[in-house]
Amino acid sequence: MYTERRTWNDPLLRTIIGTAVAFAIGFALVYVYWGNGPYIGSSPIFIPLISGIVAVASLSVAFLALGRYPVQDEPAAFWLGLGLSAMGILFVIHALAWPEIGPTVWGISSTQINTPLWLLLLSRMITGVCLLVAALSSWPRASSGWTRRWPWLVAGWFVLVVLVGILCVTFEASLPHFVTMDGAFTVNLNIVSMLLIALHGGGAVVATRRYRSESDHLFGYVALLQITIVFAMIAGLLDHRFYGFWWYLNRVSAVGGLFVLLFGVLSGYVNLYRRER
Structure with missing residues (x-):
């Protein structure tokens, strides 16, 4: 469907490269000039607000992508739908687990400061894997017998992600620590963060190459998302x-x-x- 190879003058391709360069230069300048920066202070409404925005936006993308999959027979849309639905579901659980939003100093569903961080990193890991598969895989095709079965697979995926989130909260005391009870981050967090940077950075490169070779704008937008996730992890x-x-x-x-x-x-x-008109 998409066969025209994009040149370096393509606006979206230049936007992808420009975004990565702008983030890199901006982060470097701010860190050199400002270092760790100021302590801004806690805001009880910030995490629920941001998590709610992320959940609604990611679930909206998932809904649109999964609707696009059987119509245009694009495996990438299928994997995008799985990845972004996982992000949305886990961010809902993340918001409920965040400290200070419950009736006590803890979250509504959690009593460990480590649990929300686990849910955040887990959402980025699952999304990163799905987006990488989206850029590499040509399976499953909706036209290859999946027309009736794929909705059940998606429903099972939703249930699985919800169960993973619930298990993280239920067995939170047994999870390896990314942050201690006094708020200190651990070496484990650094290791996982670097792995996620490599995962999303590699995914962004693969998605960009796929966009350049096939001109499917979906891969270009996926690359932009993964670039922002990479620099979000670097900021952390x-x-x-x-x-x-x-x-x-x-x-x-x-x-x-x-x-x-x-x-x-x-x-x-x-x-x-x-086009249909």
């Missing part, structure tokens, strides 16, 4: 403090990429509607 590594400048930047950075992906998927529907 630059300062190990809750409620500091880089901590807030970690939480906010990926939201922009998520909305770019949402509007990109919506634009695909608009273009499809125009």
Whole structure:
């Protein structure tokens, strides 16, 4: 369906490269000039608000992508739907587990400060794997006998992700620690963060190459999302403090990429509607 190879003058391709360069230069300049930055302070409403925005946006992308899959027979849309639905579900559980939003100092569903971080990293890991598969795989095709079966697979996926989130909360005391009870981050967090940077960074490169070779804008928007996630993870590594400048930047950075992906998927529907007319 998409065969035209994109040149380096392509606007979306230049946007992908420009975004990565701008983030890299911006982060370097801010860190050299400002270091760890100021301690901004806690806001009880911030995490529920951001988590709610991420959940709604990612579930919207998942809904649109899974609707696109059987119509245009695009395996990438199928995997995108799985990845973003997992992000949305886990961010809902993440918000409920965050400290200070419950009737006590703890979350509604959790009594461990380590649990929300687990859910955040787990959501980024599952999403990263699904997006990498989306850029590499040509399976499953909706036209290859999956027309009736794929909705059941998706429903099973939703149940599985919910169960994983519930298990994280239920057995939170047994989870390896990414942060101690006094708020200190551990070496485990650094290791997992670097692995996630490699996962999403590699995914962004593969998605960009796929966009350049096939001109499917979906891969371009996926690359932009993964670039923002990479720099969100880098922000988390630059300062190990809750409620500091880089901590807030970690939480906010990926939201922009998520909305770019949402509007990109919506634009695909608009273009499809125009072609059908």
